[in-house]
Amino acid sequence: MPNRPYIVGNWKMNGMRAALSEARAIDRGAARHPGVQVAIAPPDTLISLMAEAVETISLGGQDCHEAGSGAFTGDVSAAMLADVGASFVIVGHSERRAGHAETDAIVRAKAEAATAAGLGVIVCVGETEAQRDAGNAEQVVTMQLEGSLPDEAGTPGQVTVAYEPVWAIGTGRVPSLDDVSAMHRAIRAKLEARYGAPSAGVRILYGGSVNAGNAAELLHCDEVGGALVGGASLTAESFLTIVSAAAPETD
Ligand code: PEP
Numbered sequence: 001m002p003n004r005p006y007i008v009g010n011w012k013m014n015g016m017r018a019a020l021s022e023a024r025a026i027d028r029g030a031a032r033h034p035g036v037q038v039a040i041a042p043p044d045t046l047i048s049l050m051a052e053a054v055e056t057i058s059l060g061g062q063d064c065h066e067a068g069s070g071a072f073t074g075d076v077s078a079a080m081l082a083d084v085g086a087s088f089v090i091v092g093h094s095e096r097r098a099g100h101a102e103t104d105a106i107v108r109a110k111a112e113a114a115t116a117a118g119l120g121v122i123v124c125v126g127e128t129e130a131q132r133d134a135g136n137a138e139q140v141v142t143m144q145l146e147g148s149l150p151d152e153a154g155t156p157g158q159v160t161v162a163y164e165p166v167w168a169i170g171t172g173r174v175p176s177l178d179d180v181s182a183m184h185r186a187i188r189a190k191l192e193a194r195y196g197a198p199s200a201g202v203r204i205l206y207g208g209s210v211n212a213g214n215a216a217e218l219l220h221c222d223e224v225g226g227a228l229v230g231g232a233s234l235t236a237e238s239f240l241t242i243v244s245a246a247a248p249e250t251d
Pocket of ligand 1: 171231
């Protein structure tokens with residue numbers, strides 16, 4: 001059972017080699033919190049270099065192709081990510097769903113490819129503002145889960161769900177704590193219905209404008225097993241504050 005909080009930084013399309021010093025600082029800080037599982041998903045160009053630079057944190061890709069190899073210009077496979085030091089991959093981020101027309105079926109195929117390659121997978125779901133305003137948030141997220149999750153929960157901790165309301169990403173806006181708890185409870189119920197007992201090994205992360213100021217309260221919401229962090233993961237100073245907020249008192 002993966003019972004450590006999982007704090008994952010999504011660097012998106014940010015970071016040159018000079019940013020390796022920031023990753024090293026994050027790594028040193030993470031070592032002081034063994035009760036927290038800390039990870040970064042840098043751009044693919046940095047995974048190999050970062051793998052040589054860090055000791056404590058795990059590294060992941062931000063996307064993978066569903067095929068193992070072939071004529072897919074510009075794409076990388078899950079096995080290629082594993083080959084350069086990644087242990088997980090994010091799939092179905094809303095920026096991929098919106099900007100690259102990724103459907104639930106494509107996201108699921110990517111998730112299956114990731115687990116088949118032995119990677120952990122973080123499957124992202126989340127409603128738009130219009131969908132929430134229409135009262136459809138839980139229905140939308142449940143449908144996304146239905147279509148995007150891999151068939152098996154894999155080994156404990158291998159599959160993670162990230163709930164990221166699209167309107168909260170990069171905007172500084174977050175749902176109310178009650179809404180975060182309600183959505184995470186609904187996702188837990190869906191996971192139990194889908195996987196049965198192995199669903200206990202699936203953590204649910206909250207993502208969307210998590211920062212040093214709001215991390216502690218978001219991480220205490222029902223069924224929140226960690227956070228997927230964008231902007232605030234780019235510097236050790238802000239990311240480590242979030243890691244500290246997730247740390248158990250014994251750390
Ligand atoms: C994200 O893009 O996964 C994310 C959560 O971004 P931010 O923290 O910047 O809202």
